[in-house]
Amino acid sequence: MSGRQGPRGRPQGWQAIRDDVLARIRAREWPPGAPIPHEADLAEAYGAARATVNRALRALAEAGWLDRRRKAGTRVALNPVRRATFDIPVIRLEVEGRGMTHAHRLLARCERPATAAEAERLALPAGATVLALETLHLADDRPWAWECRIVWPKAAPGVREADLTAISVNEWLVRNAPFSHGSIAFSAVAAGHEAAGRLGCAPGAALFAIDRTTWAGPDPITEVRLLFAPGHVLSSTI
Amino acid sequence: MSGRQGPRGRPQGWQAIRDDVLARIRAREWPPGAPIPHEADLAEAYGAARATVNRALRALAEAGWLDRRRKAGTRVALNPVRRATFDIPVIRLEVEGRGMTHAHRLLARCERPATAAEAERLALPAGATVLALETLHLADDRPWAWECRIVWPKAAPGVREADLTAISVNEWLVRNAPFSHGSIAFSAVAAGHEAAGRLGCAPGAALFAIDRTTWAGPDPITEVRLLFAPGHVLSSTI
DNA sequence: GAGTGGTCTAGACCACGGG
DNA sequence: CCGTGGTCTAGACCACTCG
Structure with a gap:
């Protein structure tokens, strides 16, 4: 899961979008509970296809940072539930x-x-x-x-x-x-x-x-x- | 994460492919360590686009069922490491x-x-x-x-x-x-x-x-x- | 070097669910 | 109803890595 990296190890593609969105959440540009722009708008803003933005937002939703619902749009999660994952080895x-x-x-x-x-x-x-x-x-x-x-x-x-x-x-x-x-x-x-x-x-x-x-x-x-x-x-x- | 469902609650699309591949792994059709067909072959077999097969296989890899490496191809994981995830709520x-x-x-x-x-x-x-x-x-x-x-x-x-x-x-x-x-x-x-x-x-x-x-x-x-x-x-x- | 997965695009259809 | 996210496609380029 390394992902494509730029010249100095900076992610590119959907990972760059994911990181940028996350940075804005952390910076309170989009505070908890607030809606963030639609996929289509973000796609235009980032100069990427909607599918690429979708990939980034889906990753953030799976990690608990965003709540996504059809029609309701995408919002910053109110309670940033964090998940701990444990491997269960032999x-x-x-x-x-x-x-x-x-x-x-x-x-x-x-x-x-x-x-x-x-x-x-x-x-x-x-x-x-x-x-x-x-x-x-x-x-x-x-x-x-x-x-x-x-x-x-x-x-x-x-x-x-x-x-x-x-x-x-x-x-x-x-x-x-x-x-x-x-x-x-x-x-x-x-x-x-x-x-x-x-x-x-x-x-x-x-x-x-x-x-x-x-x-x-x-x-x-x-x-x-x-x-x-x-x-x-x-x-x-x- | 509900996914598209067919008439009787059976997943469709990439989830159907994911479930089918998982069933074959469980049935030992593809035993641990064995390579499974390439994305392109599976795409043809399932009558789907390669991106759709990719989505299914990626989900299985994230869940620990498959090991995927460029050039080496996709293999059934040798040690099916299972992960437990816990939410950390307030x-x-x-x-x-x-x-x-x-x-x-x-x-x-x-x-x-x-x-x-x-x-x-x-x-x-x-x-x-x-x-x-x-x-x-x-x-x-x-x-x-x-x-x-x-x-x-x-x-x-x-x-x-x-x-x-x-x-x-x-x-x-x-x-x-x-x-x-x-x-x-x-x-x-x-x-x-x-x-x-x-x-x-x-x-x-x-x-x-x-x-x-x-x-x-x-x-x-x-x-x-x-x-x-x-x-x-x-x-x-x- | 060359095969395989990783990712991107542009466009499209559709399910869900808020209003 | 109808906007929004979920997903699919066909084609393309690229990065990684095995042989």
């Missing part, structure tokens, strides 16, 4: 990306009927059998994250036969069971006795938690809770 | 969006020289004076989040004169000091005695923390730590 790559060595241990693996609560959350048929897995991820031989997961084998064909000691479930699913959508939630929880034992920390320690559920169309693939060892930080730029 | 709107009433209390406000650590993190000139603020956000009269912040008035002109009891610093800055970039980090921390007192929880309770620093070009605007009352969950869809 845990192994996340660990390796921090310069550490990753390993994992499959602590438990069993097939059992889904509990009533699980069946409801995942819209599973009554009495469905799920694969329950517990994995400990290590970074440089120290506990990194404790992963508790259930998988619906119907939506992840082959998972029963996979050697999940060689490749972590996490990675197997990423490669073999692409999902269409899902939900993710971040929170802070106190370590229970079991988590404390797995992660080698004191009971009650503050742990960063990620809960994630993924679907392939109407079928649930997996539901997982990740508890990270104390001190874990998830960061990004905005 | 706290008041976040609270109200959950159906509660928001209020805030300015607990402390003082101007003081930046500490050495702050000056280094924020690249402030030696001896710079910052505005230090402490705010408690309430939802339905119960503690919601405790906000500790420093602001560099030079980058937020007018903040000294603002009545921060009427409008929270958070909101004032969003409206009056747009930032160009910044960093954000999520973590879990144990409540100290002060935080426990502010948030009305037990010392040592697991709290969800957000640390954020924002800049206007080369100038730092503000650095803030938000500690949320126990049980806070940040969720999103992917």
Whole structure:
């Protein structure tokens, strides 16, 4: 996403228009809530085609700076909602990306009927059998994250036969069971006795938690809770 | 981002192409790492202009499904990195969006020289004076989040004169000091005695923390730590 | 060097939704 | 109703980068 650049690294084309419009918003030339000129007018002003202006304004709208509506026109967003985006990599790559060595241990693996609560959350048929897995991820031989997961084998064909000691479930699913959508939630929880034992920390320690559920169309693939060892930080730029 | 829809809600145009390509990726017709046909070929196959195919493929590349490089062509991404995006709204709107009433209390406000650590993190000139603020956000009269912040008035002109009891610093800055970039980090921390007192929880309770620093070009605007009352969950869809 | 994606243009049609 | 943004087309030039 570098974009065309001029002699001194200054963007050209639609990116130049985007930057100029953004500069005017920042300079309060077009204050929050105010309408900005129509695409056609801007196109003439910039000496560009309307499609080029459209490209620039669309980028600003996607970034939250503009509100665009047919007929109503384009306005500077009242509450410049900023979005933070996080990549969700395979845990192994996340660990390796921090310069550490990753390993994992499959602590438990069993097939059992889904509990009533699980069946409801995942819209599973009554009495469905799920694969329950517990994995400990290590970074440089120290506990990194404790992963508790259930998988619906119907939506992840082959998972029963996979050697999940060689490749972590996490990675197997990423490669073999692409999902269409899902939900993710971040929170802070106190370590229970079991988590404390797995992660080698004191009971009650503050742990960063990620809960994630993924679907392939109407079928649930997996539901997982990740508890990270104390001190874990998830960061990004905005 | 609704898109043109056909008779039964099926996307048309570039979105139809995007969905079809995505379906083929999911169906392993084009497995991870494999090249997909050139834009020109796809345009002919779909009976569309190349620009339309380009729009579809660009959307898939932005979403992480495809890797595109000039000359090398377009390939299915090897590690389908998924991104989670979170909106960062004004706290008041976040609270109200959950159906509660928001209020805030300015607990402390003082101007003081930046500490050495702050000056280094924020690249402030030696001896710079910052505005230090402490705010408690309430939802339905119960503690919601405790906000500790420093602001560099030079980058937020007018903040000294603002009545921060009427409008929270958070909101004032969003409206009056747009930032160009910044960093954000999520973590879990144990409540100290002060935080426990502010948030009305037990010392040592697991709290969800957000640390954020924002800049206007080369100038730092503000650095803030938000500690949320126990049980806070940040969720999103992917 | 040459192939591929990135972008621009000029013109056109159309869906949406404010008034 | 009808203005505005959303999208499509056909053709063109160009930047990047692989071989």
